[in-house]
Amino acid sequence: MDNERREEAVTILRKAGFRATEPRLLVLSFLQNAKYPVSIQEIVAGMGNKSIHQVTVYRILHALKHAGIVTQVDFRHGRSYYELRDEQHDHHHIVCVKCGRVEDFVGCDYERLAAKALKQARGFATIVSHSLELFGMCNTCSKRKVRAA
Amino acid sequence: MDNERREEAVTILRKAGFRATEPRLLVLSFLQNAKYPVSIQEIVAGMGNKSIHQVTVYRILHALKHAGIVTQVDFRHGRSYYELRDEQHDHHHIVCVKCGRVEDFVGCDYERLAAKALKQARGFATIVSHSLELFGMCNTCSKRKVRAA
């Protein structure tokens, strides 16, 4: 039910100290439905009749990111992409360098990685976050890569 | 000897099919001396009396990246950073979220990671590159983090 989701979104916002405004609920709902990270522009474009200003979306995402509700990722497309933070699985993305298609994967073994890195980087005390993206070719683009540069 | 380095730089450029121009040699030399990835702005600022236009630096880096000589990394600072590609070690960076300090680390176990990811992402045929950054607190910033938000 859409109403359940809305309530869930309201709760998320309240818990983080935000007011449950229409724009925020719309953005959250959009993120909940998105299968993969989306850009500010995609969110604005996907609002249909309920228009939200790009700046507002920017500020909402900025706040949600700060509150740890949303994660920002870099797909090397010249802009940022956002998704709801996945608390269960520390997942990452594979991005097709040709068409931009995205898929998830888990198992980056963050604990081991962080421990190993801290052992080497003597000037660092703690690791607080990480980013990891793989870039490749999806099956479709891999086939039709015949075209020369 | 600086002359040796210059010769080395000339060779690198020629091999990649570029002409060994002054701006390119200066940028390469700057990258060779840099301990950590630098931004276009830092390169321009670091040229001293030999001024190179920002656009030129941009184009040089763009070309060198394309040729596989330079690597581009994202430190979440709103701009790109560049470093000479390290063919020996697949190293990555830890960035201090407070002061921006950077250190290297190796051992991301790329082969294993790529294999694991490909097994999960059924729509992908190959992985061609990856990006991995850790964000943390350096010893200095870690101590003086007393200041409240």
Add this chain to the structure above:
DNA sequence: TTGTATGCAAATTATTTGCACTCTC
């Protein structure tokens, strides 16, 4: 009511392209 949040305008900043001139090969 009250202070947070949004919309609109506009500033910033990084990136990118067009074009005429310069310099390497």
Add this chain to the structure above:
DNA sequence: GAGAGTGCAAATAATTTGCATACAA
């Protein structure tokens, strides 16, 4: 000399900030 490369101007674009108005609590 020919064509690659550079500098300058200017176009794109994404991000960010100021401020007056609107809305949640």
